[in-house]
Amino acid sequence: MAEHIPVPVPDGDSRVFWEGVAQGKLLIQRCDACQQFIFYPRFLCPHCFSDSLAWVEAQGTGTIYSYTVVHRAFGPFADQAPYVVAIVELAEGVRMMTRITGSEQDAVRIGAPVRVVFVEADEGVTLPYFQLN
Numbered sequence: 001m002a003e004h005i006p007v008p009v010p011d012g013d014s015r016v017f018w019e020g021v022a023q024g025k026l027l028i029q030r031c032d033a034c035q036q037f038i039f040y041p042r043f044l045c046p047h048c049f050s051d052s053l054a055w056v057e058a059q060g061t062g063t064i065y066s067y068t069v070v071h072r073a074f075g076p077f078a079d080q081a082p083y084v085v086a087i088v089e090l091a092e093g094v095r096m097m098t099r100i101t102g103s104e105q106d107a108v109r110i111g112a113p114v115r116v117v118f119v120e121a122d123e124g125v126t127l128p129y130f131q132l133n
């Protein structure tokens with residue numbers, strides 16, 4: 001019997017983000033007061049503590065800030081190894097933990113340009129991954 005991966009549980013701050021992912025959009029927040037982009041989703045701006053935050057669609061491009069190759073995984077991820085877990089810095093300057101997908105994983109390097117892709121990681125679970133650009 002195939003195991004299922006842990007499913008993201010949207011909460012009050014992240015619900016809009018996951019609704020965007022379901023529609024193929026990568027949404028991040030921007031502070032109305034100081035104009036800084038924000039990720040992960042929050043209630044207050046971490047830069048100026050304003051609670052006036054707006055959702056905007058990110059360009060969906062960025063670069064690999066850091067990464068690791070997972071060769072041994074457990075549970076529902078065991079069959080997926082090896083895979084690349086990365087922190088991607090978006091064009092907007094915020095960083096998100098994600099996976100690098102695609103067939104060119106040997107070419108993954110820090111600083112490599114990447115683009116978001118929306119992957120159905122499990123039944124009914126779509127996640128924003130990235131692939132080399």
Ligand SMILES: [Zn+2]
Nearest residue numbers: 031034045048
């Ligand atoms: Zn702010």
